[in-house]
Amino acid sequence: MSSRPELKVDDEGGFISFFKSLPDSDDGAIRVFDRGDWYTAHGDDASFIARTVYKTTSVLRQLGRNDSTGLPSVTMTITVYKNFLREALFHLNKRIEVWASSGKMNWKIIKQASPGNLQDIEDELGGQFEAAPIILAVKVSAKASEARNVGVCFADASVRELGVSEFLDNDLYSNFESLLIQLGVKECLIQVDKSGKDIELKKLKDIIDSCGVAFCERQIGDFATKDIDQDLARLLKDEKAAGTLPQTDLKLAMGSAAALIKYLGVMHDSSNFGQYQLYQHDLSQFMKLDASALKALNLMPGPRDGAKTMSLFGLLNHCKTPVGSRLLAQWLKQPLMSKDEIEKRHQLVEAFVEDTELRQTMQEENLRAIPDLYRLAKRFQRKMGNLEDVVRAWQVVVKLPDFINTLEGVMDEQYRDPLDEAYTSKIRECSDSLEKLREMVETTVDLEAAQNHEYIIKPEFDEGLKIIRKKLDKLRHEMDQEHRAASQDLGQEMDKKLFLENHKVHGWCMRLTRTESGCIRNNKKYQECGTQKNGVYFTTQKLVSIRRDFDQLSENYNRTQSSLVNEVVSVAASYCPVVEQLAGILAHLDVIVSFAHCSVHAPTSYVRPKMHPRGEGDTILKEARHPCMEMQDDIQFITNDVSLKRGSSEFLIITGPNMGGKSTYIRQIGVIALMAQVGCFVPCSEAELTIFDCILARVGASDSQLKGVSTFMAEMLETANILKSATSESLIIIDELGRGTSTYDGFGLAWAISEHIVKEIGCFSMFATHFHELTALVDQYPQVQNLHVVAHIDDNGKAKREVTLLYKVEEGVCDQSFGIHVAELVRFPEKVVNMAKRKADELEDFTSKHEGEAISYKKEDVEEGSALLKEVLLKWKEECEGKDLSKDEMVSKMRELVKGDEKLLANPFFQSVKAL
DSSP states (O other), rough: OSOOOOOOSSSSHHHHHHHHHOOOOOTEEEEEOSSSSEEEEEEEEHHHHHIOOOOOOOOOOOESSSSSTEEEEEEEOOHHHHHHHIIIIIOOOOEEEEEEEESSSSSSEEEBTTTTBBBGGGGHHHOOOOSEEEEEEEEEEEEEEEEEEEEEEEETTTTEEEEEEEEETTTTTTHHHHHHHHHTTTEEEEOOSSSSHHHHHHHHHHHHEEEEEEHHHHEEGOOOOOOOOHHHHBSSGGGGGGGGGGGGGGGGHHHHHHHHHOOOOOOGGGTTTTTEEEEOOOOOBBBBHHHHHHHTTSSOOOOOOOOOGGGGHHHHOSSSSSHHHHHHHHHOOOOOOOHHHHHHHHHHHHHHOOOOOHHHHHIHHHHHHHOHHHHHHHHTTTTOOOOHHHHHHHHHHHHHHHHHHHTTTOOOOOHHHHHIIIIIIHHHHHHHHHHHHHHHHHBBBOOHHHHTTTOOOOOOOOOHHHHHHHHHHHHHHHHHHHHHHHHHHHTTBBTEEEEEEETTTTEEEEEEOOOGGOOOOOOOOEEEEEEEETTTEEEHHHHHHHHHHHHHHHHHHHHEEEEEEEHHHHHHHHHHHHHHHHHHHHHHHHHHHHHHHHHHHHHSSOOOOEEEEETOEEEEEEEETTTGGGGGGOOOOEEEEEEOTTTTTTTTEEEEOOSHHHHHHHHHHHHHHHHHHHHHHBSSSSSEEOOOOOOEEHHHHHEEGGTTTTTHHHHHHHHHHHHHHHHOEEEEESSSSTTTSSSSHHHHHHHHHHHHIHHHHHHOOEEEESOOOGGGGGGOTEEEEEEEEEEEETTTTTSOOOOEEEEEEEEEEOOOHHHHHHHHOOOOOOHHHHHHHHHHHHHHHHHHHGGGGGGGOOHHHHHHHHHHHHHHHHHHHHHTTTOOOHHHHHHHHHHHHHHOOHHHHHHHHHHHHHHH
């Protein structure tokens, strides 16, 4: 950390009193102070940064002379500051305020950022976020009845659109949870709970938290709708329509819109007026996913995921453009429900799977050249565009004919029309609209200079520029001569060992590779400027003089061209709507090509699934695999068939040893269903699937304890959500239910839940369990099927039995448990393993002897039964004693005595003893 800036602040005392006079931040924002080319933070914020970024409090320094009046502080370089922003906003859900000074102690906030609003600091983040930062406001009208009305408004702060939705929800807010996931929300605005007793707001907060979303409490007044109509009239493109839009009848959603507009400060920027669009989001057009399903299916990368392929997003993301990667993240959370739309995507993926040349050309040549078009359009919209941005837009425009030619080169007739409808005709339309932009740039901008990262207007375009350019060219020629002279003098080859470069700090100077740099040491002719990884920078007296003149003339050139540049930039900015439209088309193309790439390059190629309409058809997968699991090193994945048939195998109960593959089997079915509805091919040799309206999962409860929720409570909450949300068209995945409580309670719950799903819901479900008793459901319901994962046991006459897990799923029940075997696999101490085996054997003997004793008896029944039995045994002893009776005669005597005692026969406890 030696490069950390030193803590030097003018007027320390003044700054300390100013800082201490600041009120506490309402929403816990971290305050960072911009000091020019470094940053500071103070007080609790400094401690927070020390712990999260530097991972040590030793970096804290005291501002002020003594500890009592001083201020703990920390400094950050620009690089550390950028890292801090990413960590705080993306992983820790914090808010940031950046303060700057415009004179003596005149500090004010110049930038604000939160997980859902990154506008002010987009440049510092360099566009490094995998999904659009969506921010959402929610307002709830909870009636006394079961149903709740929920109204939301959401936006990506960098796109001028507002989405609204209003819907009924159950008391667990499953639709709201599903919406947070569908939209990939990063931040949620919620009404402040002044009383601290509002149960509905607490439930909403818990859901927001479980989805990993930051929440920000706003005053109830912010959600008032009194000004919303006039605000929308000013913001929307068609202001006359603002009052007549059907969306404005959604009163709760309009309250949320009021809070969101206020929070984002949209009305303070007049460039927003007349630029926004309002649309209604239909929750039912996408498959519903909850937070548990997101985890169970490993949809998005987790903080601890090492390999890229550990998540479905990482596996499928071979996109070449930032807009493509962001769209893929959105698609994965919004699987389609329309059979036609799904099949359209499958058809497009097939076109790129079948035509290798088309796919490779598109990936390696065409898409690779496309920058982040949404960010580019945004820079123009916010009046931040410059000539470099104009050139980047031009580079895209001149690339479009290549896209069109590549797509028109498709030979196979069956794919030409779908490709033309989705891409070719749309790209051609954009290309035609952008033709004038291309002509303007080629006429006005010096594209040769742009190749050297110099962005200027062509000198021929203006007489004043022409004169300056001539002088600049003359100086440039003199620099080249000096370069050549140095090359001869030092005996170093030009442009191989000795380079002339325009360095961003030292300006025009020469560079030698580090191995050759010895030749300028102790040579007074050459002055060193600095050493970097790629070599040693140096200059000469003559080059310094030329450079000075060159810089001055360049400044004059920029001054002269600035009004022309502004004109060119504003004309380019007028093409923003077309650039955004093009971004959407190319993002779609990028994701489809990425799906095709994955489908072809998987260890075994994926196949196109056959889709059945919702609520119809079966789900049958041949040789199914888990797409992420098969990519792991040293894994030879064992394929399994899946058959979910209506009426005969709707509810699958899977038993078998730990680590035998039960979880993988049931999760891979969920992943395959999701991939199919997203529009991708699937990892099977054959596949037909019905369309599911939601995937509901109950697997593991790893981090619930940290939130003060017991494992069992987490299980029950998730399962309650499943039972309330599932329809006959859902897919339910349950992995081990009832482990968090006693065996009898756990089994009772597992049975009741299974029976409810089979009888009341009737959807396709999979239940992996260690409760072997659950397999008896098959005797009562024809739609239940038992499966088990196979293990081969080889006793081989040895004391130690060998167990081989085969990872194969077959029909029937697994009749053994293999917990101790797993303990052996992880090398438990031998003593512990032997003790476990001994105890297990004892319990087995005990339970086999007392199989029927799972029922508990009243104390009176046990006492009465024991007394009656004792009487019978005493009578029997009297009658048999001293008589030479055979064994059979003695047994017969006992039977007679028992039969004659009606009271004993009626006793429940005696009946269980008799059954033994």
